[in-house]
Amino acid sequence: MKTLNYRVVLFAFALIFGVIFSIPSLTQSEQGKKITLGLDLQGGLHMLLGIKSEVAIESRIKSMAATVKYIFDDEEIIFDELRINEDQTITFELLDTDDVPKAKMLLQKEIEGTIFSENGMKFILEMTAEEQVRTEKNAIQQAVDTIRNRLNEFGLAEPTVAKQGEDKILVEVPGIKTQEDKQRLKKLIERAAHLQLMAVDEDRIARVNTMSPAEAKSFGDVILTDVNTPEKYLLRAIPVLDGSMLTDAKVGFDEQNQPVINFTLNGQGAKIFGDFTGKYVGKRMAVVLDNKVYSAPVINERIGGGRVQISGRFEFSEAQDLAIALRSGALLAPVVIESERFIGPSLGADSIQASSLALLLGFILVVIFMVIYYGMAGVIANVALIGNLFLILAIMSLAGATLTLPGMAGIVLTVGMAVDANVIINERIRELLHQGKSIGKSIEDGYNNAFTAIFDANVTTLIAAIVLVVYGTGAIKGFAITMGIGIAASMLTAIVGTHGIYQWLLPKIDKNKLGFWFGIQRAGVK
Amino acid sequence: MEIFKYKKPLSLMDKSKRFGLLSIVLLVLSLGLILTKGFNLGVDFAGGTLIQVKYEGEAPIKKVREAISVDKAYEGASVTFFGSHEEIVIRTKMSSQVLGEDVGKKMNELLKKTGTLEVRRVDMIGAKVGSELREKGLMAMIIAIIGILLYVSFRFEWRFAIASVMALLHDVTIAMGMIVLFNVEVNLDILAALLTILGYSLNDTIIVFDRIREGIRTIKNPDLENIIDESVTRTLSRTTLTSLTTFFVVLTLFVFGGEIIHGFAFTLLVGVVVGTYSSIFVASPILMWLGFSVSGFREKEAVKLKREKEKEKMRAMYENGTI
Numbered sequence: 001m002k003t004l005n006y007r008v009v010l011f012a013f014a015l016i017f018g019v020i021f022s023i024p025s026l027t028q029s030e031q032g033k034k035i036t037l038g039l040d041l042q043g044g045l046h047m048l049l050g051i052k053s054e055v056a057i058e059s060r061i062k063s064m065a066a067t068v069k070y071i072f073d074d075e076e077i078i079f080d081e082l083r084i085n086e087d088q089t090i091t092f093e094l095l096d097t098d099d100v101p102k103a104k105m106l107l108q109k110e111i112e113g114t115i116f117s118e119n120g121m122k123f124i125l126e127m128t129a130e131e132q133v134r135t136e137k138n139a140i141q142q143a144v145d146t147i148r149n150r151l152n153e154f155g156l157a158e159p160t161v162a163k164q165g166e167d168k169i170l171v172e173v174p175g176i177k178t179q180e181d182k183q184r185l186k187k188l189i190e191r192a193a194h195l196q197l198m199a200v201d202e203d204r205i206a207r208v209n210t211m212s213p214a215e216a217k218s219f220g221d222v223i224l225t226d227v228n229t230p231e232k233y234l235l236r237a238i239p240v241l242d243g244s245m246l247t248d249a250k251v252g253f254d255e256q257n258q259p260v261i262n263f264t265l266n267g268q269g270a271k272i273f274g275d276f277t278g279k280y281v282g283k284r285m286a287v288v289l290d291n292k293v294y295s296a297p298v299i300n301e302r303i304g305g306g307r308v309q310i311s312g313r314f315e316f317s318e319a320q321d322l323a324i325a326l327r328s329g330a331l332l333a334p335v336v337i338e339s340e341r342f343i344g345p346s347l348g349a350d351s352i353q354a355s356s357l358a359l360l361l362g363f364i365l366v367v368i369f370m371v372i373y374y375g376m377a378g379v380i381a382n383v384a385l386i387g388n389l390f391l392i393l394a395i396m397s398l399a400g401a402t403l404t405l406p407g408m409a410g411i412v413l414t415v416g417m418a419v420d421a422n423v424i425i426n427e428r429i430r431e432l433l434h435q436g437k438s439i440g441k442s443i444e445d446g447y448n449n450a451f452t453a454i455f456d457a458n459v460t461t462l463i464a465a466i467v468l469v470v471y472g473t474g475a476i477k478g479f480a481i482t483m484g485i486g487i488a489a490s491m492l493t494a495i496v497g498t499h500g501i502y503q504w505l506l507p508k509i510d511k512n513k514l515g516f517w518f519g520i521q522r523a524g525v526k
Numbered sequence: 527m528e529i530f531k532y533k534k535p536l537s538l539m540d541k542s543k544r545f546g547l548l549s550i551v552l553l554v555l556s557l558g559l560i561l562t563k564g565f566n567l568g569v570d571f572a573g574g575t576l577i578q579v580k581y582e583g584e585a586p587i588k589k590v591r592e593a594i595s596v597d598k599a600y601e602g603a604s605v606t607f608f609g610s611h612e613e614i615v616i617r618t619k620m621s622s623q624v625l626g627e628d629v630g631k632k633m634n635e636l637l638k639k640t641g642t643l644e645v646r647r648v649d650m651i652g653a654k655v656g657s658e659l660r661e662k663g664l665m666a667m668i669i670a671i672i673g674i675l676l677y678v679s680f681r682f683e684w685r686f687a688i689a690s691v692m693a694l695l696h697d698v699t700i701a702m703g704m705i706v707l708f709n710v711e712v713n714l715d716i717l718a719a720l721l722t723i724l725g726y727s728l729n730d731t732i733i734v735f736d737r738i739r740e741g742i743r744t745i746k747n748p749d750l751e752n753i754i755d756e757s758v759t760r761t762l763s764r765t766t767l768t769s770l771t772t773f774f775v776v777l778t779l780f781v782f783g784g785e786i787i788h789g790f791a792f793t794l795l796v797g798v799v800v801g802t803y804s805s806i807f808v809a810s811p812i813l814m815w816l817g818f819s820v821s822g823f824r825e826k827e828a829v830k831l832k833r834e835k836e837k838e839k840m841r842a843m844y845e846n847g848t849i
Contacts (some may be wrong), residue, residue, distance in 0.1 A: 048655060179630035179645055186628060339655045342630055344646035347578070354784030361782060362775035369771060373527045406715055409787060412779055413722065413794070416772035417729070420764075423771070424733065427764045430528070453736035456681055457729040463673040464725035468718065471666035476718045483722070519527050 007500025011387065014492055018390030025397045035396045036158075037174075038404030038478060041352050043345035044174035045182055047189070049143075049335040051167060056139035056333035057088065057132055059194075064111055064125065065090045066238050070272065071110050077103055083220050084237070090125040097121065139332040144169055147189055147335075149328035154188060154321075169335065177345055184321065192290050192334045193325035195243030195263075197273065197308070198235040200284040200296060208234040227292040227312050235286055235293075240276045242330070245269025249326035251319045252309075259319035260311040263326060270306025278302035289322075355408040362412050363389075366419055374426050375519035380501050381422035384493040388418045391489040392482060404478035414486030417461070421494035425450045430520050439509050443502045447495070454495060458487050530763030535755040542811035549696060549808055556703020563706050568713035569617070571660045573653035577616045577633055578608060582642040585614045589640045597636060609785030613646075663717045670721065674728060682739060683823065685816040690731045693809035697727040697800045704796045705789075715790040723797030726772070730765060730805035737761045738810065743827070748820045754810045762806070769802040 024032030039046050065084055072079050077099045082092040094103055100121070107116050107123075113131030117124050127135075140163060148161040151173065160172040171189065176182050201221050204211070208223060209232060216223050222237040249263040265273055277285070277299045286296040287310050294312040314322070367385070370378035392411060396403065429446035437445065465487065468480030509517050569576045579585070587605055594600040594616065603618035616633075630645045637643055651659075671691060678687035701723055705712065737757035745753050776798055780791035 050652075050654075179628065179634050183628040183631050337650075338652040340629075340648065340650040342645075342648040344644060346580070346644065347646040351784060351786060354782060355779075355787065358779045358782040358787075362778040365774045365778065366771050369774070373529075373767070405787065406718055406790070409779060409783070409790060412775055413772075416768075416775040417726075419771050420729070420768040423767050424764050427761075427767075431760070449740070452739075453733045456678075456736060457732040460674050460677060460728045460732055461725040463677060464670045464721055464728075467666050467670040467673060468721055471662055471669065472714075472718070476714050479715075479718050483725075521528070 005500055005503045007496050008504045009500070011384075011493065011497035011500050014391060014497070015387045018387060018394040020394070021397050022390050022393035025393055033397050033400055035393065035401060035403045037348070037352075038402045038407065039172055039174055039341070039348075040343050040405045041348045041403065041408075042174050043177070043343045043348040044172065045176045045185065046173075046341040046343075047171040047186075047337055048164065048339040049147075049169040049171060049189070050338045051140050051143055051169065051335050052333050053136040053139050053167070054333075057127070057135050059332065060131075060135045061088055061090065061127060062238065063242065063244075064114065064127075066241075067111060068092065068107070068125070069238060071106055072103070075102065075106060077106075079103075082238070088127065092123055092125075094121045094123070135332075140167060140169065142329075142332050143335055146329050146331055147171060150188055150324055151185075153324045153328060154185070156185075168338070175345075176342070182342060184317070186337070188321050188325060190335060190337065191322075191325045192331045193243065193322070193328075194290050194330040195246065195326060196239040196288040197241050197276075198239045198286045198288050199276075199280065200286055201234045201236055202283055205234040208232045224286075224288060224291055224293050227289075227294050231293075233286055233293050233296060235288070239288075240285065241265070241269050241272050243326065244330070245272070246326060246329075249323045251316070251323050254309070254311055258311065259314045259316045260309050261314075261319055261323050261326065262307065262309050265306030265308065267306075270304070273306055273308070274302060274304045351405050352408075355405060355412070359408060359412050359415070363415055366415060370419060370422070373519055375515065376517045377422075377426045377429070377519060380498050381419055381426070381494070383501065384422060384490075384497045385415065385418055387493040387497055388414070388486065388489050391493065392485050395485050395489065396482070401481060402478060403482070406476060406479035407482045410479040410482035411486065414483060414490065418486065418490040418494055420457075421450075421454045421490060422498060424454055425495075425498065426518070430518055433514065433518060433520060439511055440506055443499075443506070447499050451495070454491075458491060462487055530766065535752070535759045536762075538755050538758055538807070539751040539811065539814065542807070542814070545807040546811060549804070552700050552703070553696060556700050556706075559703050559706040560699075565702075565706060565712045566709050568711040569649050569651045569656070570713040571656050571663075572619070573651050573656035574617065574619045575629055575651075576647070576649040577629060577645060578613060578647035579616070579633065579637065580613045580644050580646050581640075582612075584611045586640050587614060590614060590616070590637060593636050593640055594633075597632070600636075609788075613785075659714065663714075666717075666721065667724070670724060674724075678732070678735075682735060683818075685813055685818045686735050686739075688816060689809050689812040690728060690735065692812050693731050693804045694724055694727050696808055697723055697797060697804050700800045701793055701796045705793060708792065710789045710792055713789070715787070716793055719790045719793035719797065722794060723801060726797060727801035727804060730769070730801050731809045733764065734758055734761050734805050734810060735813075738813070742820055742823055748824070750814055750818060750820050753820065754814065758806055758810060765802060765805060769798055773798050 021033075023029070025034040028034070061084055065082060068090065069082055078095045079092050080095055082090070084090055094100060100118075103123070104116075104118070107114075107125070111125070113128055113134070114125050115128055116126070144161055144163050147169065148159070151159040151161065151171075156173055156175065158174060160170065162170045164170040173185060176185060201219065204219060204221065211223065211234065213223055216234060217237070220237050221234050224233050224235055225231065226233070245266050245268060247264050247266045249261055252260050252262045254260045281299050281301060284296045284298050287294045287308065289310065294310050363385075367382045370381050372378070374381065389411070392414065395401075425446055428450045429442050432442035432445055433439070462484060465480045465484040469477055469484065472480055514520050579590075585607065587607065591605050594603060594605070599620055600616070600618055603616055605614055605616050607613065608615045629650060630648045633645050634643075671694070674694075675687045675691055678690050698720055701720060705716065710716065734757065737760055738754060741753040741757040745756060747753070773795070776791055776794045779787060780795055783791055
């Protein structure tokens with residue numbers, strides 16, 4: 001009797017490998033790498049976010065203007081008419097000629113990413129093109145990081161936040177069950193959490209109700225409304241400081257036992273805040289969040305230590321989410337939800353059940369058909385088919401791949417196509433047997449003859465699968481991945497594996513029992 | 527068991543004109559349908575919102591229509607049963623920017639009085655994303671075809687490549703025609719199904735072509751018609767058997783796979799049937815019409831072989847130190 005050959009040994013290894021590494025996925029055990037179910041199977045929320053990068057540029061310019069104001073005040077350079085224009089340039093005018101060289105030096109040293117031109121005492125500050133590109137890129141990366149932080153702090157299991165393409169953000173959150181949870185989550189993600197502390201323009205605020213936004217702008221002001229009431233405020237457009245200088249935000253309670261958010265500023269922020277409150281005692285300062293005024297208290301005294309409070313008649317959960325958003329930082333640019341898919345957990349369960357049933361039934365049909373039509377040759381093909389299924393599961397588990405509904409369909413389809421290789425081989429073997437070749441020779445030549453056909457056919461299908469992986473998104477990708485893995489695995493199981501089994505069994509194959517072994521009548525067989 | 531027993535080649539190529547005519551009629555009908563009726567684009571490609579709601583008991587579809595018509599944003603929305611009579615889907619062309627707030631929550635409020643319900647799925651795709659997906663889909667199709675053309679040209683000959691791609695376009699076009707005819711909603715999964723058909727149809731065609739390639743080398747009679755007849759007949763049993771097993775599997779998906787996978791399975795069913803037909807009756811005649819010359823191919827093969835042998839000889843001489 002012939003000893004084991006390398007093919008059957010290879011196949012046996014592949015089978016053992018397949019079984020071992022697919023066990024964690026099949027039993028859904030805690031340990032080991034396993035396949036994660038896609039959102040369409042376990043339920044959850046999938047969102048594609050776009051980003052308004054022009055806002056990032058605007059706010060970058062705003063913060064540049066704020067820095068100019070701050071350092072000039074600090075260095076006691078006297079200036080006037082500091083303003084941001086329609087064309088996104090910053091202009092200002094110095095009042096003392098002696099300050100010009102110092103101002104130029106400071107602009108060059110302290111304000112990065114700008115070029116300035118001067119006309120006597122008048123200065124124009126412009127953002128460079130590279131700085132614009134950098135700001136846009138930075139905005140999207142920052143949005144990805146910020147949203148991820150927020151979701152992590154929210155305490156959700158394994159959210160996915162990733163950049164998709166040039167300017168989109170993919171957010172996937174499994175395990176969202178109710179519409180209420182979903183909305184709370186969306187609010188948390190969408191919230192810009194852009195905190196600003198702004199000075200009230202006390203000289204002109206009396207006229208705020210009759211003032212147009214354009215007029216306010218001409219004074220370097222902006223009109224914002226209260227978060228709860230229609231009351232309007234006239235505020236200096238360039239903020240005293242913003243949320244970037246915040247180090248911590250926590251939910252607390254005020255004297256009326258209402259939830260409030262207490263936040264702490266970093267060293268620089270605390271200094272600016274202290275200086276400002278010291279200088280403007282008796283005037284009002286507004287706490288502005290996402291362009292809504294939450295409070296505008298009168299400054300009673302200089303406030304050191306950098307502790308500020310936001311009150312605004314919050315619900316407790318709202319205050320909690322807001323604190324999370326403030327802690328994880330503001331979005332440099334607002335995000336817009338461009339597409340959203342929500343799948344309820346019960347629908348996912350239904351889908352798993354339906355497609356598992358289809359997979360099982362399809363599989364059983366194919367298996368029975370192969371045995372009836374090919375006899376033992378069919379059994380051998382079925383062994384390869386089972387090996388193929390385990391290999392697909394094992395490879396997907398090891399790669400930590402996601403199984404989606406189309407992915408399940410991909411596996412079902414692979415079952416159909418994987419037997420194809422064995423159909424081709426078996427037909428070739430039968431053909432040779434009919435021509436009167438010996439069994440050994442028929443098997444060897446059958447494999448040789450069938451190989452190019454199977455190889456070329458698989459490679460072309462693989463080309464289609466790879467294109468789908470590269471150009472497809474989400475679920476389609478899942479389908480292509482399972483199909484690709486299935487095809488690759490079938491080369492090993494259906495070609496090498498079955499060949500090995502034939503070679504191993506060859507001494508036992510009785511040429512008088514070809515009906516049993518290959519499902520053909522003896523007629524015509526020598 | 528043996529169903530197909532090879533006795534003598536079927537004279538298929540004699541009848542190729544008749545099949546050609548059938549294919550042309552099917553193609554014209556499909557293109558006509560696609561151009562006049564057009565695809566029923568789902569939210570994935572057209573943009574818009576789809577909401578799937580499941581009721582306890584039969585869904586009160588009339589009440590649902592009334593309830594949502596209260597809201598201006600859902601004017602002109604369609605409400606249909608989905609799979610069973612317990613489930614409905616609501617479709618509207620509107621997307622987030624117009625609807626503004628959370629769709630699922632809104633639905634819960636609007637439909638509160640119509641019965642005990644659960645919002646099971648919300649798909650909301652902005653128009654911009656929809657058109658991007660459309661472009662990407664088309665792109666994938668074109669790139670896949672180019673890749674396949676290149677590979678088949680490299681492994682066979684350019685006429686084989688043209689013939690296989692023509693067969694493939696034939697299959698995909700007819701499948702698309704059926705999608706339009708049966709008003710299947712076209713979403714990303716249908717695109718995936720079409721791409722699968724592309725791969726599957728090619729798979730079938732390649733296996734027949736492989737046999738023809740082999741036939742050209744081994745069959746003495748250099749008449750192409752004869753070679754094709756013989757090769758197609760020899761692969762007939764495999765083609766039918768594989769198509770049958772694949773058909774079984776796709777059929778179980780279609781019957782038991784649930785409503786969500788219905789369109790996908792339907793498209794594949796059409797694809798399997800058309801793909802099988804085309805690999806037998808369409809691809810090979812095209813090869814003939816393109817003026818493939820057996821003797822020309824044999825000469826080229828001979829030259830290739832000669833060159834390789836010479837190379838080997840040179841290498842052998844080099845290794846022996848003669849050069």
